[in-house]
Amino acid sequence: MTSRWTKTRTIPLSAPDIAEQDKAAVLQVLEDGALSLGPRLPEFEQLFAERVGSRHAIGVSSGTSALHLCIKAAGIREGEGVITSPFSFVASANCILFERGVPVFADIDPETLNLDPGKLEDALSTRPRAILPVHVFGRPCAMGEILEIAGRRNLAVIEDACESIGATYRGKPVGTFGQTGVFAFYPNKQITTGEGGMIVTDDDRIAALCRSWRNQGRDDSQGWLQHRYLGFNYRLSDIHCALGISQLRRLDEVLAARARVAALYTEMLRDFPQLILPAPNAPEHEMSWFVYVVRLHDEFTCEDRDAVLKGLRSRNIGCSNYFTPIHLQPFYQREFGFRKGDFPTAERIAERTVALPFFTRLSAAEIDYVGAALRQVLASLPARHGVPVAH
Numbered sequence: 001m002t003s004r005w006t007k008t009r010t011i012p013l014s015a016p017d018i019a020e021q022d023k024a025a026v027l028q029v030l031e032d033g034a035l036s037l038g039p040r041l042p043e044f045e046q047l048f049a050e051r052v053g054s055r056h057a058i059g060v061s062s063g064t065s066a067l068h069l070c071i072k073a074a075g076i077r078e079g080e081g082v083i084t085s086p087f088s089f090v091a092s093a094n095c096i097l098f099e100r101g102v103p104v105f106a107d108i109d110p111e112t113l114n115l116d117p118g119k120l121e122d123a124l125s126t127r128p129r130a131i132l133p134v135h136v137f138g139r140p141c142a143m144g145e146i147l148e149i150a151g152r153r154n155l156a157v158i159e160d161a162c163e164s165i166g167a168t169y170r171g172k173p174v175g176t177f178g179q180t181g182v183f184a185f186y187p188n189k190q191i192t193t194g195e196g197g198m199i200v201t202d203d204d205r206i207a208a209l210c211r212s213w214r215n216q217g218r219d220d221s222q223g224w225l226q227h228r229y230l231g232f233n234y235r236l237s238d239i240h241c242a243l244g245i246s247q248l249r250r251l252d253e254v255l256a257a258r259a260r261v262a263a264l265y266t267e268m269l270r271d272f273p274q275l276i277l278p279a280p281n282a283p284e285h286e287m288s289w290f291v292y293v294v295r296l297h298d299e300f301t302c303e304d305r306d307a308v309l310k311g312l313r314s315r316n317i318g319c320s321n322y323f324t325p326i327h328l329q330p331f332y333q334r335e336f337g338f339r340k341g342d343f344p345t346a347e348r349i350a351e352r353t354v355a356l357p358f359f360t361r362l363s364a365a366e367i368d369y370v371g372a373a374l375r376q377v378l379a380s381l382p383a384r385h386g387v388p389v390a391h
């Protein structure tokens with residue numbers, strides 16, 4: 001295979017979409033001089049609230065700090081359980097531990113990769129206080145069922161929408177169904193501020209608390225050195241906010257570009273017999289493309305998947321497994337005694353995932369190159385029972 005990418009550069013797994021106007025917006029803050037707690041923060045928050053249709057939006061330093069404040073706002077205390085997904089980025093469970101709560105994992109739906117509302121019985125029997133669904137890879141959770149269960153059991157709902165900005169469930173943006181919802185702006189997300197997060201809520205009391213907690217527990221009506229609560233420095237600077245405002249204005253364009261890249265991949269890979277492609281949109285939801293993750297059929301092993309990652313990397317293609325389930329992360333196994341086999345669906349899927357390069361400016365030629373490389377690498381896997389061998 002001859003290609004200029006093999007010789008000149010690696011195709012990255014992800015890349016932010018930074019336009020000239022984004023750069024100009026950041027430079028303008030530096031010119032103006034109000035680098036933190038200036039006018040960009042409320043401007044970003046107001047734009048964001050309007051975009052998702054929430055009463056309040058509170059900008060913070062990361063998605064992780066946003067999740068932490070939502071756990072605090074839900075009043076989670078030592079020993080209290082919060083149901084969440086093991087198939088996620090580790091922060092969605094760590095935030096529960098920050099308040100000495102207990103993550104109560106439940107297994108996922110193999111199609112959506114989100115919490116399976118039909119598999120919550122064991123978790124519910126622990127009498128949890130809250131549920132923290134994660135809209136993983138940009139695909140909305142079954143919010144109808146989750147809200148119904150939460151309503152019946154009086155559970156607070158905290159939505160981790162960090163991977164799902166712009167996704168909708170029954171026409172309503174994800175993040176706006178629960179007591180609180182969280183978004184994140186790390187550079188691999190659909191839009192970025194470098195580092196940053198956003199809490200959305202319709203609850204005036206929670207919004208005021210989160211604004212105070214992110215700013216050292218200060219109260220607007222008191223002096224700079226009066227601290228009403230135990231707070232944090234979870235502020236989002238105006239430099240970050242300027243980038244966020246500019247990126248948010250381009251959100252629809254960015255989401256459309258990502259959906260086009262996903263469609264090109266799906267078109268190219270649909271006949272690869274070894275692969276399961278991301279599920280299409282369901283009638284009740286519209287996803288927001290965060291990553292393009294394919295997986296090997298169940299007949300293949302974790303070692304086969306690792307060989308695929310190695311083969312792609314040797315051809316200068318950025319790729320990753322997404323994710324190691326949270327309960328199998330070393331810290332969780334050590335502290336809580338989780339073991340392989342605890343959440344079999346999440347594990348079966350996690351052992352077989354391959355995230356391919358995915359970002360707005362990925363060209364059709366680069367996608368072709370990835371497809372050709374993937375075909376070669378898959379053809380070199382050992383034949384497994386029940387899977388036709390690719391030619």
Ligand SMILES: *Cc1c(COP(=O)(O)O)cnc(C)c1O
Pocket residue numbers: 062063064065088089091092134160162163184185186196197
């Ligand atoms: C990105 C992400 C977060 C937050 O990450 P930060 O790096 O702290 O902004 C939380 N949950 C999920 C599922 C994520 O993908």
